[in-house]
Structure formats: structure tokens, C-alpha cells
Amino acid sequence: MSNLVVILSAFAYLLLLFGVAYFAEFLAKKGKSIINNGYVYALSMAVFCTAWTYYGSVGKATDDGVMFLSIYIGPTIMAFFMIPVLGKIIRITKFQRINSIADFISTRYGKNFTIGIVVTIICIIGVIPYISLQLKAITSSFEIIVNKNPGGNIFLENSTLIITLILALFIILFGTRSVDATEKHEGLVAAIAFETIIKLVAFICAGIFVTYGIFNGFEDIFTRAAKHENLNKLFEIDAEKSSYSSWFTMMFISMMAVIFLPRQFQVSVVENIKEAHLKKATWLFPLYLFLINIFVLPIAFGGILIFGNNSLDADTFVLALPLHFGQDLLGLFIFIGGFSAATSMIILETIAISTMLSNNIIMPVFIRNNLFKKTIDQSFSKVILYVRRISIVLILVFAFLYEKNVAQHFSLVSLGLISFAAVTQFAPSILGGIYWKGATKNGALVGLIAGFTIWFYTLVVPSLANSGVINFSIIENGLFGFSWLKPNALFGLEGFDSITHSVIWSMFFNIFFYIVISVNDKPNAQELYQAEIFVNIYKHAKKDNQGVWKGVAFIPDLNALLENFLGAKRAKNLLQSYAQRNKIPIDAVKEADPRLVDFSEKILAGVIGSASARIMVRSITKEEEISIDGVLKILYESQQLIQLNKELRKKSSELTKATNALTKVNEQLKMIDISKDEFLYTVTHELRTPLTSIRALSEIVHDNPDMEEEQRMEFMSTIVKETERLSHLITQVLNLEKYENGKQRLNLNSFDIIGLAKEAADSLKHLAGNKDIEIQLIYPNSSLLIHADEDLLRQVILNLLSNAIKFSTKNNKIVLRIVDEQDEIGISIEDFGKGIPSAELPYIFDKFFQAHNQTLKKPQGSGLGLAICKKIIEMHNGKIWAESVEGKGSVFRFLIPNFGARKSEQ
Amino acid sequence: MSDLAKVLIVDDDPNILMSLEFLMRKSGYSVFIARNGTEALELLASNTPDIALLDIMMPDVDGYEICKHVKETEELKKCKIVFISAKTKESDIQKGYDTGADLYITKPFSTKFVVSKVKELLEEN
Known part of the structure; x- marks a missing residue:
């Protein structure tokens, strides 16, 4: 087939991809999202099946038989955990507006910068070779389909570079439309879904051709293969190769990879529109994996049966078989299928890693150096977009160079598994992070670094040594000559394949440090807070969390901050719609509602990553550090x-x-x-x-x-x-009335009580004389000072004396006695009249007692005299009472405290 | 009216008793006075007044009881009852009429009003 046809077809296909993406974006603008759909979501997940699946599965099947399936059984098992695990991760991601796996881990551990950087570096070192692998697949498939002689066409030589550049353009066009990385990439995802269909159909076409075109169905192939000396062993699991452990490892790391590979996290978490779409994915995604694997063995067997165990690379059987039988058009379609598998992976992986690179490594540098503050204009969003675009180009260029210079030393499959093993390092900090509140930043950080270091030492170093980049002696003798540091037999562990060996040690140290350090660590408040949110996301995500935000921010500042990153119109729209939704008043003068601050931080997190967003928001607020108390408050909310x-x-x-x-x-x-x-x-x-x-x-x-x-x-x-x-x-x-209301104030002064008593008796002498009554005075000294209200006391004595006269019989006497009782002065007035019935004694000081008790009704008297006397004595803190024997007379007595007068006396 | 009409006056306040006695005598009635309830009942045992002017609040036997006694006694059924009381509450007045009074006058009273009303009541007989 001519170069031109192939190259034109490839470009035509890319053009079609642009068309699909544009169309999707066009529809999205009209409000019809095609990606808001469970089927598209499940299809986009199938980006898991890369060119490595497309070409490499057959290769692996020819080497290890059914072993190749382990990489698909893992994700199939994972499908059972999709709703609980992936669902939870999705909820957290949406709630916290997370935009990458690095952001996810960084946010979980207190929005820490360092951890974001570490995760990004792991992704770059661990996954970019995987991108190279796809480029390599494109190049190889090109070579096969055009059947070129090495070193032939200059254009062909550079076709990979050109395709790489076109992909960069595509990713920039559809991946960096908006600064908000949490915004859905409609066109991109639609294109990916489209590509997954193409690759499935193409592969099945190849399978059908091989199975039914070349052979007479499955039975025919398997019967023939069983007779073939090299093939029958492939049907069973070879115990000698310690395959059980290999099986387990493959399944385990592919389970992890299906979630934690950056591109998988991108499609299944970041690009997820509705959590409900997960339900479709749980059966559709495994089904897809099943379909794409049905014909792997027939093609592998067919290839070996046709080509024998000759030099032809089994990775190319899919393409080589139809071409061998002159089916050029089918071959071209299969080439396009492989091309789509490769490009879809490149596109998504690049967008995911570029977001990390820009948000977790480059942005923090900008922010740390206050580059955003110095230039307060509205070009931040442009800066961010350029940073992300440059990141895309950097990643692709890096992948391209790697492919040209290093990748040739690896087979397709080994590169893929190395990537799987790399992202498996995220498993403890993510899975632990969403279920275990006790996990801390330091635990995660040390665990990640330890796991990654061992991964690098046990998988990458041997490759580099094998390819001669570093001294081979390290493999034979171990680092610095220590045999227990041999990369292939660390700590003397032997008898496992290199991936299993690496996974055992890296996971052991990763988990070990993660747990041991976390348990012995004291997390800060921000970590505790994030831990609570992540672990109990379903509790927190329901409501708009006010969090433990304690800062004070003002609307104009928030607005300006968002404007810088999002543009004036969008910033205003976002703030206003949020405020309206939650009925928060937007007042330019007053402090912003904490929810608004929180919301702004989340929006910004979508643009520049959570750690950077936190710094930016902090720059405009007077934030008090989150206090332990505040976090405890949330922790113990229930x-x-x-x-x-x-x-x-x-x-x-x-x-x-x-x-x-x-x-x-x-x-x-x-x-x-x-x-x-x-x-x-x-x-x-x-x-x-x-x-x-x-x-x-x-x-x-x-x-x-x-x-x-x-x-x-x-x-x-x-x-x-x-x-x-x-x-x-x-x-x-x-x-x-006056006494009872307290309106009457005592007019206190010291005076001689005996003098007062004599005076009172004298004034009533005439009245008493009318009844031939003598008033007799008895007193201790010639004078006795008292501190009281003279007028009121006179009133009391006169009242009691006149009562006594009233009730005395003729020719009798009244005795007025004054007693000095140290702290108080006692006065008694005794008459020898008819007395008071004992039943009435308790009531005689009541107002109008006379009026109520008609037997006592007398023409004289108001019925208030005794009530007034009682009130006056009480005002002096004294007490008054009466004693009486009926028929013999009555005694009225009162006591008044007398401290004041004694003091003035001394 | 062959004889002078007989008027019984009961009040524990001597001044009021004095003024009512003067008014009744001046009107030409035969007057009995009692300074409390007990005296009033004693008088009623041997006399049949045509009208009784009763105070209500008195130390021993109150006006209501005297009124009740009058109404229950066959020989006294023609005797008109006039309460003259300082009790001015609606409930007290109602109680007075419920006991059988022909008239309830509140203190302080108009002398002309009392005289004319006593005259009216006596003419009814």
C-alpha cells in the first residue's frame, strides 16, 4: 500500500476526530450534551484499552497464553467496586472541585503542595513512557502497513513527529478551552468515545477475518493450535514461571490502574457528569473488555499457525494477517483502529498530566513568587492557559524523544505494566485517604516516595542498565556492590517476575510507611478537616459546607480575584448565581458570607489546583489559621x-x-x-x-x-x-400608700427616745384624763439616744397610746415602758382593758381589719392605724406585735435596732 | 291608714341613726330605732312595722338576715324593706333585692329621696 494513502487516511481520520469534537462542542453550546450519557461515559472509560491492548495482547498471548487476560480480569473485578469506591471518589472530586489525581491526593492531605508535586512527578516518570509506547505503536504499525524499507521516505521518518504535533494541536484546541479544568471537555470526551467504538469494531473485524476468513471458526483454530507443539502449552497456567503470583500481581495492578492511571481518573472521575452514569459503566465497561478480548487468542494462534515461529513480531499479527492475505482495505481500517487506540490514550493522558504539571508544579512556582499579585490585570487566565498549553507540548515532546531514544529497548507490554506498577503506588494514599481518617500527610508522602523509589530502582534501573544507559554491574552485583541491593532481587527476594518483585517491595514499603507514620503523626487542623470531608463525604457533600473557614474577605476582593482567573463576566455570573441559589446577600461593603469564600476557593481550585487556590484566597483574606477547635467542631458534629x-x-x-x-x-x-x-x-x-x-x-x-x-x-x-x-x-x-410604695424615705437622725415618749404622753394627758386614766412611764436612764425617724416614731407611739386609751376601762392606768436591749430598743404600751380575742390577734395589724370583722367595728378610727404602725416599724428593720389576755388587757410591743446611735454616742 | 305608719330604723352608726330618726319623725311616722341587728330582732318580735330601713353591715346580725326574718314571718309580710347601705357593688345590690328588698339606697343618700320613697312605699299598702 502506498505511503500516501496511509498517511492521508491517518490525517483524514484525525480530521474526522476534529469534526466529531467540534460537533459535540457545537451541540453542547446549544445545550445538548452528548457526553451526558451513561453509554458515552462507559465508552470513554474504555480508553483503558490502548494500542497496547490492540496490538500487544496478541503478542502477550503468544508468549504467555491466557495470562494476557489478567490485565482485563482486574478491571472487570474492579467494576464491582465502582459504585462504592469510584462513586465516593467522584463525589469528593465534585464537591471539592478537584481536577486531577495529584490534586485529589494533595487535597486529601491538607491541600499540601509537596504531595501534589510528588504525585505529578510519579505520573510524569511513570506514565510518559506509556505515551511513548503509543507513539511507538503508531510508528510500528505505519512501517508494517506500508511495508517500507528502513530509512526510506523522509516524510515517513517524521510522520510520528507530525502526528504528535497534530495531536498537540487537538489537545490544545479541545482540552484547554476553559481555564476551569473541572469543566467538562465535551468535544474531547465525545472524540474519545468515538475512538473507542472505532477500535473495537476494527479489532473485531480483524478477529472475524482471521477466525472465519482464514480459518473455519474458533473450533478450527483451537483444534489446530492444540496440535501445534508450541501452542498447546499456552492453554494452561505455567506453574514453573510462578504464574500464580504473576496472575495475582497483574490483576492487582490492573485493578489499580483502571482507576489511578491519570487518563482513567480523567475520564471516569473528572469528566464524569452524573454519578448515576457509573451504573451503566459497571456492566458496559466489562462487556467492552470482553468483546475486545474474544479474538485475541484466535489471532495469536492464527498468526503462529500462518507465520510459524519466525522472526515476525507477534505484536503485529493483528495487522499483518489481513495484509498477508491481500486484504489491504481491511488492513487500513485495522491500522486506523490501532491509530485510534493510540491517539485516544495520548490525548487523555496528556491532558491529565498537563493539568497536573501546570497546577501542581508550575502554578505553585508562580504563586510562591507572587507573580500573580504583581500584575493585577485580567491576563491570569491567559497565563494559565499558556502554561497548560506549554505543558501539553512539553509532555508530548518528552514522550516523542523518549520513544525515539529509549523506548526501543522495551517491548510494548513491559512498558505498560511498568506504568501500571507506578500508579499502583497511589493506591494506599487514595484508598486509605477515603476510608481512614487517621491517615496523615507525612504518612502519605513518605509512603509514596518510598514506593516510587523502589519502583524506580527495581523496574526502571534494570531497563536502563540493560540498554546500556547505566553500568550493568548494578544488576549483577547490586548497588555499591551490596548483593542485597540487586534491583532484580531486592533483599534477596528471588523467584518472581520483575513486575511482581517490584510490586511486592514497593507496596510493602509504601503501605508500611503510610501506616506507621500516620499512626505516630500529629496531623494539623487542615489535614484533619480534609480527612473528615473525604471520609465522610456523603455527610458533608449534601449541604453547602461552611467549613471551619474563619477568614474575613470582602466581595470586591473575591470578585477581583475570580475575575483575574476567569474573566469579569464569568466571575460575576458564578458569584451571583451561587449567591442567588443559596440566598446569600451580596453586599459590597460587608464581609463576604463564608460560603461565598469557600465557593470561590473551590472555583479557583478547579482552575489552578486546590493548594494554589488556597494560597490565592488566603492572599485576599485576613484568615485566622484553622484552629484545632474548629476542626474538632466538625469532627464531633454528630x-x-x-x-x-x-x-x-x-x-x-x-x-x-x-x-x-x-x-x-x-x-x-x-x-x-x-x-x-x-x-x-x-x-x-x-x-x-x-x-x-x-x-x-x-x-x-x-x-x-x-x-x-x-x-x-x-x-x-x-x-x-x-x-x-x-x-x-x-x-x-x-x-x-406612701409607705407601701416605698415613696416615703426615712428621715433618720439621733434623738432621745425617752424625751419623745414623755412628749407623746403629755399630749394625750387630756384625752386620758377624760376617762380618769393615768399614763405611767418606765425607762432605764434619764436619756436614751436612738437613730430613727423622729416624726414617724412619734406617730407610732401616739397611735398605740390613743388605742390604749380607747380600749381602757375607766379609772385605770396605761404603762409605757422603754427598754435598752444593747443592740435594740424595746417599747411596750400596756393597757388593762377588755383585751383582744386570741383568734383575732394575728389579724389586728391588717388594713381595715375592723371593717372586715364587724364585731370590732367602732365608730372611731380609720382601721388603718395599726397597719401604718407596722409599716413604720418594718421600715426601721424592727418588728411589732401584740399580746393580750381577754378581759385583762393588751400589750403592744415593738423593737427597733439601734446600732447607728450607739456608734455616734462613742 | 287608721294609725300612724310604723317605721323601723336599724343602723350601727349613731349619726346616721340620728338623722334618719329625725326625717321619719318629721314625716309623721311612728319610729322604732335599733343600734344593731340583735336589737332590731327583739323589736320585731313584739312590733309589726310597715317599713324597715336597714343598714347591711352590722357587728352581730346583718341587714340581710333581718330582711330574711321579716320575709319569713307571717305577721310581718306587709312590712316593706329598704336597704340603706355603703355597699355599692352591683353584686351587693343584687343580693339585697334577691333577699326580698323593695328598695336599695346607697350611702350617702339624699334625704329628700329617702323621705319621698318611704312615702311612696307606704302608700302602696
């Missing part, structure tokens, strides 16, 4: 909720108590109100009696000018007396 519940219950019982107390107070108030009403009623009632007499008598006097003079005089004097009684009552009521 416990807190329980606590909160308890407190709520407590609060509610407190409320009930408060309500009860209020009810009580209310009742008391009501009682006071009632008694106030009662009092008013009683007062008005008491006022009515004298008023009635006054009115009636006045009217009589007025209406009867002719009444007898004597009677008129009696009426008139009664009117005057009743008027006096009325005014006295009013004064008493007002006084009592």
Missing part, C-alpha cells in the same frame, strides 16, 4: 448535634420553668390587683360612712330652719366631727 438536642431539651424545660414562674408572678400580680381593688373598695366604703352622716345632717339643718336650737347644735357639731374623721381617714390612707 456528637454536637446530640449535645445540642440535649441543650434544646434543657432550654425547653427552662422555658417551661420560666413560663411557670411568669404564671406565678402573673397570679401574684392579679392577687395584688384584687387586693388593691379590695383596698380601694374598702377605703371608699369607709369614706362613705362619715360622708353619709355629713350629707344627711347638713340637708336636715338646711331644710329645717325651724328646728330646735339644741338639736341643730348637736347636728352641727356631729357634722364637724365627722368631717374631721373623714380627713383623718384620707390622711391615713395616703400615708399608708
